Amino acid sequence: MTPRLAVEKVGLAFGGVAALSGVSLTVAPGEIRGIIGPNGAGKTTLLNAICGIVPPTTGRVRLDGKDVTGLSPSAIAARGLRRTFQTSALFPGLTVLENVVTGLHTATRAGLLDCAFGSRRLREEEREAAARARRVLEFVGMAGFAERPAGALSFGQQRLVEIARALVSDPAVVLLDEPAVGLSLNRLADIDRLLRRIRDERGVTLLLIEHVIRLVMEVSDSITVLSSGTVIAEGTPDAVRQDPAVITAYLGTAVHA
Amino acid sequence: MRQPVLLGLAGALALAVLPLVANPYLLFVGNQLAIFVILAVGLNLLVGYCGQLAFSHAALSGIGAYGTALLKVHLGLPFFLALPCGALLATAVGLAISYPALRLSGLYLSLATLAFAQFTLWVFMNWEAVTFGAGGFRVPAPSYPLIGAGLGTYYLSLALAVLLALAAASLVRSRLGRAMIAVRDGEVAAEALGINLLRTKAMAFGLSAFYAGVAGGLQALMLGYMAPESFDLFHMALMKAMIVVGGLGSIAGSVIGAGAVLFLLEGLRAFKGAQEIAFGSLLIAAVVFAPRGLAGALNRLPRWRESYLRRPARDAAP
Numbered sequence: 391m392t393p394r395l396a397v398e399k400v401g402l403a404f405g406g407v408a409a410l411s412g413v414s415l416t417v418a419p420g421e422i423r424g425i426i427g428p429n430g431a432g433k434t435t436l437l438n439a440i441c442g443i444v445p446p447t448t449g450r451v452r453l454d455g456k457d458v459t460g461l462s463p464s465a466i467a468a469r470g471l472r473r474t475f476q477t478s479a480l481f482p483g484l485t486v487l488e489n490v491v492t493g494l495h496t497a498t499r500a501g502l503l504d505c506a507f508g509s510r511r512l513r514e515e516e517r518e519a520a521a522r523a524r525r526v527l528e529f530v531g532m533a534g535f536a537e538r539p540a541g542a543l544s545f546g547q548q549r550l551v552e553i554a555r556a557l558v559s560d561p562a563v564v565l566l567d568e569p570a571v572g573l574s575l576n577r578l579a580d581i582d583r584l585l586r587r588i589r590d591e592r593g594v595t596l597l598l599i600e601h602v603i604r605l606v607m608e609v610s611d612s613i614t615v616l617s618s619g620t621v622i623a624e625g626t627p628d629a630v631r632q633d634p635a636v637i638t639a640y641l642g643t644a645v646h647a
Numbered sequence: 648m649r650q651p652v653l654l655g656l657a658g659a660l661a662l663a664v665l666p667l668v669a670n671p672y673l674l675f676v677g678n679q680l681a682i683f684v685i686l687a688v689g690l691n692l693l694v695g696y697c698g699q700l701a702f703s704h705a706a707l708s709g710i711g712a713y714g715t716a717l718l719k720v721h722l723g724l725p726f727f728l729a730l731p732c733g734a735l736l737a738t739a740v741g742l743a744i745s746y747p748a749l750r751l752s753g754l755y756l757s758l759a760t761l762a763f764a765q766f767t768l769w770v771f772m773n774w775e776a777v778t779f780g781a782g783g784f785r786v787p788a789p790s791y792p793l794i795g796a797g798l799g800t801y802y803l804s805l806a807l808a809v810l811l812a813l814a815a816a817s818l819v820r821s822r823l824g825r826a827m828i829a830v831r832d833g834e835v836a837a838e839a840l841g842i843n844l845l846r847t848k849a850m851a852f853g854l855s856a857f858y859a860g861v862a863g864g865l866q867a868l869m870l871g872y873m874a875p876e877s878f879d880l881f882h883m884a885l886m887k888a889m890i891v892v893g894g895l896g897s898i899a900g901s902v903i904g905a906g907a908v909l910f911l912l913e914g915l916r917a918f919k920g921a922q923e924i925a926f927g928s929l930l931i932a933a934v935v936f937a938p939r940g941l942a943g944a945l946n947r948l949p950r951w952r953e954s955y956l957r958r959p960a961r962d963a964a965p
Binding site: 441462463464472475482488493494500506508512515516519 | 825
């Protein structure tokens with residue numbers, strides 16, 4: 391089976407400093423893949439390389455077998471990849487609903503004249519887009535906030551809306567950069583459940599960076615461990631937990647007297 | 648219909664019957680108001696909605712004005728053709744400069760467009776064989792069916808102002824308007840949603856240039872006289888004042904701001920030097936006391952709801 395997402399020997403250097411080198415991983419359709427690693431391991435850099443914000447200097451990125459390396463972020467997004475950001479990236483000048491509808495930009499077609507003169511095509515498209523956006527807001531449990539300005543939400547609520555915005559176009563792959571950051575511990579179970587529902591009910595393949603190890607271990611089908619820009623381990627959560635290289639990377643080497 | 652739209656149409660209706668009672672001076676002010684509204688709405692699309700701080704609007708309206716007038720003077724094109732050609736010329740120039748200019752951001756975009764504006768003025772002044780230089784030139788009066796030139800241009804301006812303001816109000820609520828706002832509020836996030844940054848900015852630039860070109864062409868018809876100083880930096884500052892005082896990211900604000908600036912401009916007509924001081928003070932007062940402009944203040948009224956009042960973000964997300 392063609393992997394949904396394939397990262398092949400991706401390297402990325404800033405000046406002379408290699409942020410990523412020879413990173414490879416393949417994610418099967420419908421998988422939740424966790425990416426963990428100490429601070430500075432290159433996790434967010436890997437996400438940026440996959441979605442085209444910082445194109446890799448070497449290696450390839452494939453979506454459903456098709457090479458997307460070097461395409462602009464908007465072109466990669468149009469091919470069915472979405473992401474969320476570590477700090478909230480909602481558009482504060484738009485309402486919650488409008489933010490989510492903006493996620494349908496590539497799924498809508500109205501041209502300049504449609505938009506300026508409010509053609510029937512525009513009105514139908516807008517109605518349909520708003521309905522889709524409301525359904526996905528319902529899905530993440532934010533239906534009651536649709537008309538609020540995005541900036542008026544709490545941090546945790548903004549994260550949920552951002553996830554809704556990433557999901558609304560029914561993308562094949564969503565990259566989530568620390569969805570649980572700043573959430574209280576009793577919300578973790580909600581995020582856990584939401585991520586599973588995204589996979590099971592919407593068939594979305596997820597790549598998840600997360601610092602809350604408990605969440606990653608619970609929810610991921612498999613885990614890739616990065617350290618200093620390279621993959622040091624990969625496997626099921628249990629296998630990764632036992633891996634001596636991982637323990638060393640996180641805790642340092644045991645000192646034997 | 649929404650309250651701001653209703654009030655706007657009521658205002659337009661009042662302007663439509665104004666000629667029945669007004670003297671020529673009031674007619675001129677009414678006509679200038681319609682032109683200012685087109686200028687302000689067009690500039691707000693680029694600056695208020697798309698967040699691109701460009702200084703080329705007055706120069707682009709000059710290109711529309713000179714284009715319209717010179718096509719008539721040199722080629723004998725009738726105005727009903729010269730005006731759209733002038734506007735399209737401004738749009739083409741706007742799009743052409745947008746491609747290099749929009750790769751720049753923030754301060755650099757401002758500087759590049761400022762340089763373009765000064766260059767355009769220089770061309771108006773020095774390409775004497777075509778533009779008649781600093782002294783300017785007379786524009787023949789247009790002719791309209793049934794009514795005189797003055798009234799004809801008045802109603803044409805009014806109709807175009809209403810049409811273009813309504814079109815902008817529709818646009819900013821559509822997918823393309825949201826794309827512009829998304830680019831303003833967070834370029835990286837917008838791109839990650841599949842919004843093409845350059846294309847969206849170029850669209851805003853071209854649209855805004857089209858509005859400027861139409862307004863410039865109407866200005867040429869109304870004044871019957873063209874001179875470079877009508878499109879200098881003072882006029883650019885006037886246009887900026889309209890959208891800042893009225894409200895960045897608000898179509899209603901653009902209309903109100905155009906009115907406020909015109910009121911001040913005409914009120915101080917006798918005191919040339921005072922105009923610039925007054926506008927400086929007005930701008931500072933608006934920034935300090937009403938950062939969202941008059942539209943922001945109106946939005947606090949219980950029944951006033953410009954349902955898509957856009958305000959620029961203080962700090963853009965990543």
